[in-house]
Amino acid sequence: MITLTERQSLILKAIVRDYTEGGNPVGSKSLVQELPMKVSSATIRNEMARLEDLGLIVKTHLSSGRIPSIRGYRYYVDHILKPEKVDSRDLKVIQHSLGGEFHKIDEIVAQSADILSQLTSYTTFTLRPELKDSRLSGFRLVPLGNHQVMAILVTNNGDVENQTFTIPNDLSGDELEPVVRFIDDQLIGLPLQDVLRKLQHEIPLKLAKYLQDPDGFLDIFGSVLSKAASERFYVGGKLNLFNYTDQNDPKELQSLYSLLDQTDSLANVIGPPGQHIQVRIGNEITNDLLKNYSLITATYDVDQHGKGMIAILGPTAMPYSRMIGLMGAFQRELARKLLDYYRYFDE
Amino acid sequence: MITLTERQSLILKAIVRDYTEGGNPVGSKSLVQELPMKVSSATIRNEMARLEDLGLIVKTHLSSGRIPSIRGYRYYVDHILKPEKVDSRDLKVIQHSLGGEFHKIDEIVAQSADILSQLTSYTTFTLRPELKDSRLSGFRLVPLGNHQVMAILVTNNGDVENQTFTIPNDLSGDELEPVVRFIDDQLIGLPLQDVLRKLQHEIPLKLAKYLQDPDGFLDIFGSVLSKAASERFYVGGKLNLFNYTDQNDPKELQSLYSLLDQTDSLANVIGPPGQHIQVRIGNEITNDLLKNYSLITATYDVDQHGKGMIAILGPTAMPYSRMIGLMGAFQRELARKLLDYYRYFDE
DNA sequence: TATTAGCACTCTCATCCATAGAGTGCTAAT
DNA sequence: ATTAGCACTCTATGGATGAGAGTGCTAATA
Known part of the structure; x- marks a missing residue:
């Protein structure tokens, strides 16, 4: 079990944020300017060396700045991150999009994938409440x-x-x-x-x-x-793959696109409905094609009507705190809408 | 109206073939070896200069080999090309795929797009016989x-x-x-x-x-x-876009992908059912996004049940003669299958 | 003991040659 | 009309070079 000092934690947090926002390895000098404490770049370097020993950050080459490792993201998600309150405009978008009239559960769930991909600019999946328990x-x-x-x-x-x-x-x-x-x-x-x-x-x-x-x-x-x-699976934001995948590797892009058409493989990756919100990073995802990406899954609960899932696929360098906040809100709104919908048929 | 000598025609044909197969500009030396007549590379060069004056071939840079221009392909398609007899294995694939049992016209037409894209490794479109004339x-x-x-x-x-x-x-x-x-x-x-x-x-x-x-x-x-x-439109082989588009321009690929989801824009590009088989090359296509590609469209006729369309989108450097032969066969087989299907409902 | 200034070192990235190779156009000879 | 020969052009490739960013280490400092 890793425990970090207050200062190390702040440094890791800053590295994750900077790298997620800028996309470049983060060096000691730029960190000095952002961190609240007054220390020199050399001190930061010493601390970074320790974080590297712990396997939380890595260099891209011998003398480069640092980027978070899978374990680094993991630690960040588990111990540092606080879910961001969902943006009020985002919430309005969700409520407005789910507010219309629908004639089928599947329409609601499919539309959910689209809204979520639009809000995140990533790729999203939705799984409707399981039908096999319906009567x-x-x-x-x-x-x-x-x-x-x-x-x-x-x-x-x-x-x-x-x-x-x-x-x-x-x-x-x-x-x-x-x-x-x-x-x-x-x-x-x-x-x-x-x-x-x-x-x-x-x-x-x-x-x-x-x-x-x-x-x-x-x-x-x-x-x-x-x-x-049969289970039904919806994918939103396929085009967003172009935004966050490696632009220099069309082969990989093609494989991913092809994967998105294979409902069954994807269903395996997302897994069955579980508890709350789960974050899987890099090789924690069971599919090799996705080992450079992150997957956030959430289960939504519609009482006696069963459980469904929503998921976001994006780069490992993702604004996790915003995403998790968003997932939470979406989870609630979708469950509410579905309950509303089902109520109609319960007399 | 351009008229070419026998020899010029042979040279143009060879340039089109070589460039389509190899993907590289074609030089005078390699042509000497393939052409049936015994002439030197200098003679070929002189002829090539004339073909260039006519606008049928172009250089990629001042001292490169030649590639066919849009006009060159046009001339080749209009005056030189002979449709290739369809490969017997391809024919079997078509017949086998259409041989199964279908419960809907749209299933047949959608499947057609898939078969055709598989046979060509390009992207294909199919449009079902128009419904508005149905009763x-x-x-x-x-x-x-x-x-x-x-x-x-x-x-x-x-x-x-x-x-x-x-x-x-x-x-x-x-x-x-x-x-x-x-x-x-x-x-x-x-x-x-x-x-x-x-x-x-x-x-x-x-x-x-x-x-x-x-x-x-x-x-x-x-x-x-x-x-x-409403008209219904099916797209096959979206993934094949990766095979024939410019690998270095992800932006373009993304735009194309997005275009393939816009049924109405595409329907405009393909146009209404016309006569026989039509080849549109490069900027002859009305959509700017497709100005570096070629489109082969064919109308199939199901007698009193109306007309539908099939189309292939591929690179300008396409094996036109094979494609046109394939389109012809597909046109016939699809019309036959649909007539079969309709006969069932005519009593 | 923790921090820091200073410095040698490493790696990337962009730029700048140099060279080989493929192909052309032109000229003069056949 | 055809061709051999040659000067010329352009691409692609593979160093070489230097600036820039960042690191680790050492020795001095609080």
Whole structure:
């Protein structure tokens, strides 16, 4: 466990701030001018040598100024940083953007990624409250004529999932009635996860009583169901990658862009909803492509409707205190908006 | 009107080919070795000087080899190039990718953009057959409970458009019946475009007889209708931008990326469906951002179901003859697949 | 014992050659 | 009309050089 003196702590803090703002290694002379105490540059140099021994700062070459190491950022985030109160203009932007009318949870969550990327000029991710805990509250099969039928699934949270299928023969409403009745009787009110599980065993057996050939229907039902139960992931500010990545390495930029299209890899990186706000720096992130960046993740809680996540990807040299303040505010506003939205469907 | 001698034409052709393949300016010595006739490099140099006077090739600096100018590519495309027969493996890839089962026109068209970008390693665009000429063949309002209703619109081409709305009070099927009957009686069979026009005048008046407060319904109907009638645009191979743009100019890359997200600007660039295959080179493209690139567009024709477009964006130094051959094949295969698909809904 | 002034040392960055290599245009000969 | 020969131009590469920024160390100081 590292403990720093008051002065060392101030020096580390100044180095982090200067480097984050200016982007250049920080030398002892410039530090003298900024620090509150009256000491010479030589003293600062001695202290810096100690911070370097502790692994908190590093040189880019033998005689350069210092920049914070991963451990340095870590210490800064854990022990020095105080979350900045969110800027009132930023708060207004958030509230205004979430204030509009939405017809879907996913619209709210997708828009959140965009707002957050706009406020931070970084890249952001949002994950909606998990659907697998939602309960099935309705299932419809609407014949559309022309060999088409639309399957619609509704959850108790007001989420609607639908899909159109092409079928060999047109169906009338009458033929579909027993199926819909079966669903109503047996499955409504169950968590989607349970329905999904039953789809493997019970349902096919029971359904055989109602339908001669249940396979076609099961395909349809299963497809809409798993679409509804799948996690959904939104990315905002892809273009911002150009602002904070290494401009001289187009290969890396391309890999990152490609990563942003792989929802599943990203979902692994962000991880499942956890506690509060978490900061992962550099190689603390499990994905090698991101080992030069930082990731701030936050879980938001919508009571019985589950938990979702928001995340910011940016450079390791990030204004952490502003970001953490912003995340806190966003977390609250988003949860509030979603509660509002859900309340509508709870009667 | 420029006319070239046989030999000049061969030289231009060789310069275009070499530069496209190697990416370096082409000098007289290397040309001597490739050209079928036995002449010295000095003769080639004299001919090259004449081609330069005609504005077909240029130097990158005073004593460099030559590269084709925009006019040079133009001449090559118009008078020299012969479309290459499509590679049989490429054809198989196309047929295989389009061979699967699709539930929507838009899926086919979106996938087309992906296949084409994969085959070319450039960026591609596809535009589906225009919807505004489709006819309305069905409209449904499905009450979902929980203050929600889904509006579904079906066209004679089997296109389905749907949207979920949040409404103040739950509706029963009975209340919706007169509205649906009205649509059935008055609007079915009309082109979407006409319906859209009537929505401004006739419909509100007539509907007033059926409903006390038609405004809410008109909003819903109008929203789904215009969503259905809007053009849809797909982009494939965004990542390929990294392969053929100037690696040293991240600003430009960023602008291009941003352009690819602006469906409307792009639609303007591609233009409305025209005749056959068209090649636009460099500043012949109306968008300034693309003045260093080439655009090949092709219109595909699905008979009475309208016309759509496919396009390839790549560097001016593109293997035009392969690309044009590929476009031709793709055009045919896509039209065939769509005709197949539509046939299903024509009974 | 903590601090500091002074100095030798290291590394980066920009600038300035020098040179090799590729290619051209021109001239005079064929 | 073609070509050999040559002077010339421009690029790309690889040192060499010097200014600037910053460090570590030593010896003196409070």
